[in-house]
Amino acid sequence: MSVALRDVHKRYGRTKALDGIELRVEEGEFFCLLGPSGAGKTTTLKTVAGLERPDRGSVEIGGRDVRDVEPYDRGVAMCFESYALYPHRSVYDNLASPLRSPRHRLPAAEARDRVGAIAELLGISALLDRPVGQLSNGQRQRVALGRVLVRPARAFLLDEPLSHLDAKLRQQMRAELKAIGAVRRTTTLYVTHDSVEALALGDRIGVIRQGRIVQTGTREDIWYRPHDTEVARAFGRPRINLLPGTVTGGGVFRSADGAVELPLAVPVPRGTEVLVGVRPRDVSLTGDMTGDGHRLAGSVYVTEVLGRSVEVTVRIGAQQLSLVAARSEAGGLRVDDPVRPAVRPESLLVFEADRPERPGRRIERR
Numbered sequence: 001m002s003v004a005l006r007d008v009h010k011r012y013g014r015t016k017a018l019d020g021i022e023l024r025v026e027e028g029e030f031f032c033l034l035g036p037s038g039a040g041k042t043t044t045l046k047t048v049a050g051l052e053r054p055d056r057g058s059v060e061i062g063g064r065d066v067r068d069v070e071p072y073d074r075g076v077a078m079c080f081e082s083y084a085l086y087p088h089r090s091v092y093d094n095l096a097s098p099l100r101s102p103r104h105r106l107p108a109a110e111a112r113d114r115v116g117a118i119a120e121l122l123g124i125s126a127l128l129d130r131p132v133g134q135l136s137n138g139q140r141q142r143v144a145l146g147r148v149l150v151r152p153a154r155a156f157l158l159d160e161p162l163s164h165l166d167a168k169l170r171q172q173m174r175a176e177l178k179a180i181g182a183v184r185r186t187t188t189l190y191v192t193h194d195s196v197e198a199l200a201l202g203d204r205i206g207v208i209r210q211g212r213i214v215q216t217g218t219r220e221d222i223w224y225r226p227h228d229t230e231v232a233r234a235f236g237r238p239r240i241n242l243l244p245g246t247v248t249g250g251g252v253f254r255s256a257d258g259a260v261e262l263p264l265a266v267p268v269p270r271g272t273e274v275l276v277g278v279r280p281r282d283v284s285l286t287g288d289m290t291g292d293g294h295r296l297a298g299s300v301y302v303t304e305v306l307g308r309s310v311e312v313t314v315r316i317g318a319q320q321l322s323l324v325a326a327r328s329e330a331g332g333l334r335v336d337d338p339v340r341p342a343v344r345p346e347s348l349l350v351f352e353a354d355r356p357e358r359p360g361r362r363i364e365r366r
Contacts, residue, residue, distance in 0.1 A: 001062030001075070001155040001187055002027045008057035010043055010211075017043040019211035020052070027062075027153075028176070028185035032202030034234065036108075036191055040139045040211040041191040042081070048189065049078045061154065072103070075154035080159045083144040087133040091143050092131055098151035099117055118146045121176060123169070142173075149180065155187040163195065174200050183339045195235045199223075207231050229351050230359040232277050238311055238322050241283075242275045244353065259317020262294055262343065265366040266350050270284060275360055277349035283323035284342045285312065285330055293342030296321070300337045303330065314341055 003025040010018040018040050025031040035041050037208035046052040048059055065362050066074050077098070086096050098104055099111040106114065119125045122142040127135065132143060141164040148156060160168045162177075177190075178201055192198055198205045199219050206216040207227070210308035215227040216347060226232040232240045245255040247269075253262045253276050262276060284293060310330040314321045323341055333339070352360035 001157055002060075003187055003189060004060040005044070005047065005059060006060070008047060008059065010047060010054050012038075016211055018047070021057070021208075023206060023213055024214070025189050027187055028332055030188045030201060030203045031206065032190045032192060032198040032204075033206045033208055034195060034198040035208035036193060038327060039208045041193075041208060042159055043211075044079060044208070045159050045189065045191055047227050048074075048155075049076055050074050051078075070218065076157055077148045077151055077153035077155075078157040079148040081159045081160060081161075081163065083140045085132045085140060085144055085147070087131070089132060091119075091130055091132060091135070094143050095119065095146050095150055098147060103176055104151050114150055118150045121149075121180075122146050132179065138166060138169065139166055145173075149329075150183065153154075153186065155189065158188065158190045160192055161190075163192075163194075170197075170321045171302040177201060192295070196237070198236065207234065215337075226349065226361040226362060228361045229275060229277070229354055232349060232351070232362075236279055238280045238324065238341075240277045240279050240349075241321050242277050242290045242320070242351070243319055244273070244275055246330060247272045247274055255317065255319050256316040260296060260319055260321075262348060263345050265352060266363050267366060273353040274363065275351040275353060277351060278321075278343055278347055280311065280322045280324045280329075282347035284320065285323060285325040285339060293344045295340045295342045297338070297340055300333050300335055300339060302335065303333055305331075312341055353357060 005021045005023045008018050008021040021044060033041055033044060043052060047054055048250065050069065059067055061074055091100050095115045095118060096111050099106045119128055122145065124139060127139060132140060141161060145161045162173050165173060174197060190201060204216060204218055205222050207214045215231055222235060229242060243255050243260055245253055247264060247266065248254050249270055251264050251266065253264045296316050298314040301313040301315040301320060304311045308327055309324050310327050312323050312325055312330050312333060321341065350363045350365060352363060354360045
């Protein structure tokens with residue numbers, strides 16, 4: 001079923017948790033909600049689940065307003081970041097507990113098969129007889145996720161379900177969750193603070209900040225057309241380069257110290273302060289962009305090996321520009337070596353200058 005929040009507000013005393021949330025998750029969609037701690041992600045999930053009542057606005061599941069519907073009648077299953085398990089019971093009993101409720105009761109044999117399938121998927125089959133109190137945090141996280149997946153639901157609400165797993169298992173579970181979503185096509189609202197998870201899992205992504213949805217869209221929308229500098233900074237590792245400067249005559253960008261000049265095509269007056277963004281992987285260190293890119297003169301400030309690639313920070317005047325190059329191209333670079341990185345003008349993003357009250361918004365190019 002689809003899930004929608006319309007102009008939802010929620011306060012805790014003087015703290016504004018949700019400030020007019022507008023969000024719609026389509027039927028069968030895997031929607032990722034990304035934001036920092038305190039942005040309102042968990043409150044959004046609890047409001048959909050019925051564990052929090054909004055001060056204003058409506059919550060709809062399957063087109064039906066469920067504001068006055070009890071949580072157990074909403075047909076959603078939620079995985080809490082805090083696990084919410086029965087510590088004195090075994091892993092099997094925790095996984096099977098939803099299938100013993102009056103609403104979802106299954107015959108014992110069918111329940112065992114379903115629990116076994118979910119346990120195998122999550123890699124916890126060997127733990128079924130172990131008390132939850134004897135598990136590591138990562139193992140508890142998988143049990144909590146399994147307890148959600150084992151039962152039929154109209155929508156899954158997942159609150160950072162992979163946050164306590166190690167890197168290898170987190171990558172594996174991302175693939176498994178994506179496969180589960182593709183097979184079951186159950187509407188899923190997935191909360192995370194990890195942009196890699198959001199990009200890997202989400203059919204669409206919503207960015208939440210200070211209780212408001214800043215931007216929603218596909219991976220391509222978020223990556224290539226970020227709403228503002230904060231959204232641009234949130235996605236991509238290494239982070240996007242943001243160079244401060246002004247627009248001069250002919251639509252040319254000149255950095256604050258005059259060391260960087262780049263061609264732009266933006267509808268802003270001459271002298272306007274802007275931030276020019278370029279992602280590290282859109283900067284080339286070698287000569288393969290001659291004729292296609294605008295070259296800059298600088299020197300190596302620092303290098304960091306990232307497996308098969310190398311992150312190189314180049315000093316250009318008072319500015320620093322990060323780029324990612326193949327190890328064969330950058331492995332021999334040393335500090336202060338001269339380099340001439342190239343930037344394709346079409347890869348540049350242009351933003352208003354950041355202000356104390358809000359980050360700079362993206363400026364559409366001609």
